[in-house]
Amino acid sequence: MTVAAHSNVQPRIALMLRTYRVLLNQEQEDDLRRFARSRTLPARLVERSKMLLECAAGHTVEEIAERLDVARQTVSRWLRRYVERGLAGIEKDLPRSGRPPVILPQQIAGIVAKTTRETPVGATHWSTRTLAPAVGVSASTIGRIWRAHGLKPHRVSSFKLSTDPQFAEKLEDCVNLYLHPPANAMVWSLDEKCQIQALERTQPGLPWKKGRCGTMTHDYKRHGTTTLFTAMNTQDGTVIDVCMPTHTHKDWIRFLKLIDGRTPKDKALHLIMDNYSAHKTPEVKAWLKKHPRFHVHFTPTSSSWLNQVERFFRDLTDKCIRRGVFHSVTELQQAIRSYVDEHNRNPKPYLWTAKAKDILEKVKRGWQSLAARGYAPKKLSALESIERYLADTVVAAP
Numbered sequence: 001m002t003v004a005a006h007s008n009v010q011p012r013i014a015l016m017l018r019t020y021r022v023l024l025n026q027e028q029e030d031d032l033r034r035f036a037r038s039r040t041l042p043a044r045l046v047e048r049s050k051m052l053l054e055c056a057a058g059h060t061v062e063e064i065a066e067r068l069d070v071a072r073q074t075v076s077r078w079l080r081r082y083v084e085r086g087l088a089g090i091e092k093d094l095p096r097s098g099r100p101p102v103i104l105p106q107q108i109a110g111i112v113a114k115t116t117r118e119t120p121v122g123a124t125h126w127s128t129r130t131l132a133p134a135v136g137v138s139a140s141t142i143g144r145i146w147r148a149h150g151l152k153p154h155r156v157s158s159f160k161l162s163t164d165p166q167f168a169e170k171l172e173d174c175v176n177l178y179l180h181p182p183a184n185a186m187v188w189s190l191d192e193k194c195q196i197q198a199l200e201r202t203q204p205g206l207p208w209k210k211g212r213c214g215t216m217t218h219d220y221k222r223h224g225t226t227t228l229f230t231a232m233n234t235q236d237g238t239v240i241d242v243c244m245p246t247h248t249h250k251d252w253i254r255f256l257k258l259i260d261g262r263t264p265k266d267k268a269l270h271l272i273m274d275n276y277s278a279h280k281t282p283e284v285k286a287w288l289k290k291h292p293r294f295h296v297h298f299t300p301t302s303s304s305w306l307n308q309v310e311r312f313f314r315d316l317t318d319k320c321i322r323r324g325v326f327h328s329v330t331e332l333q334q335a336i337r338s339y340v341d342e343h344n345r346n347p348k349p350y351l352w353t354a355k356a357k358d359i360l361e362k363v364k365r366g367w368q369s370l371a372a373r374g375y376a377p378k379k380l381s382a383l384e385s386i387e388r389y390l391a392d393t394v395v396a397a398p
Helices: 026-037 043-056 061-068 072-087 103-115 128-135 141-151 166-177 247-262 282-290 309-321 329-345 356-372 381-396
Strands: 006-013 020-023 185-201 220-233 239-244 268-273 294-298
Touching: 020 072, 026 043, 043 061, 043 072, 061 072, 072 356, 103 128, 103 141, 128 141, 166 268, 166 294, 166 356, 166 381, 185 247, 185 309, 185 329, 220 247, 220 309, 220 329, 239 247, 239 329, 247 268, 247 282, 309 329, 356 381
Parallel strands: 185 268, 268 294
Antiparallel strands: 006 020, 185 220, 220 239
């Protein structure tokens, strides 16, 4: 709580006597009396309000300390802070130095280094209980140090750096399509999600309730699979999809024909796709040659993260497939169809913001980290591509 009016506090005699005179207007006095009677406000604020009221009544610091059974230094401290900062001075405590640190910075640095650069005997990573005896501190101390430095040895995330010799060129090509789509053209992100299983759980999940999340049995019965072919318009988020039992080059050509039939004929189509073999067969190349409005842009190898439709696949999996119960492939396809229809009623594009140069700098640091750990592949053509692109960028800069 705050008080708008200002109080007038005047020291009356020498500071050694610690005597104050507090003058309160009616509004301030009413607020402080309400604070002093409160049973819900923090006890410290109630006690400090009583100190101010006693001082305003003409009592000395010593008298206030005796009446409230507190030290006179405490009374003097809060009256002084009220003088300096008003009501805000008694509502919040000032930061305190706390207990002197027991673990020195050098020891903390050693714990961090041991966590990140060494592994225990017979294990792949440290835990708080295995590291504690190794460095001579408690497990809770290790936990506090890890939290302060953002260390989580129990977690791991997967990655792979592309070895594509044209990595930088392909990445720049795709990123430029996301950030600066060509005029009078449509940019589509294409891929297939293969082997989607129609799984029926052996028992229904238990009902949700407070304190218990959704459940499903670990075992299931398979009813077949389907492959989802998807093209997502990166500019407005709309999706073209079809389910097929296989994913051969013939199926891919049928999918391209579907895109051709559902898009305006006067628009050029820029297709971003991965390097799956079915996308590059002679039959596919011949079909594309007969349809010059199709322009293909391949992502670098091992770089599916660059294809925006993968983000749509993740949403589809999380919201429709993973927890679904399907008694047949037809039921699975109907569920996918329903999800896509609902998505297309209010489509939202995924906004790409990262620039090609920033991505390449990060990938370069990744390669350098691998080299520092002793990884030395026979060919570093991808790194050479990145360095060549970055060097050209520096030269071209004004």
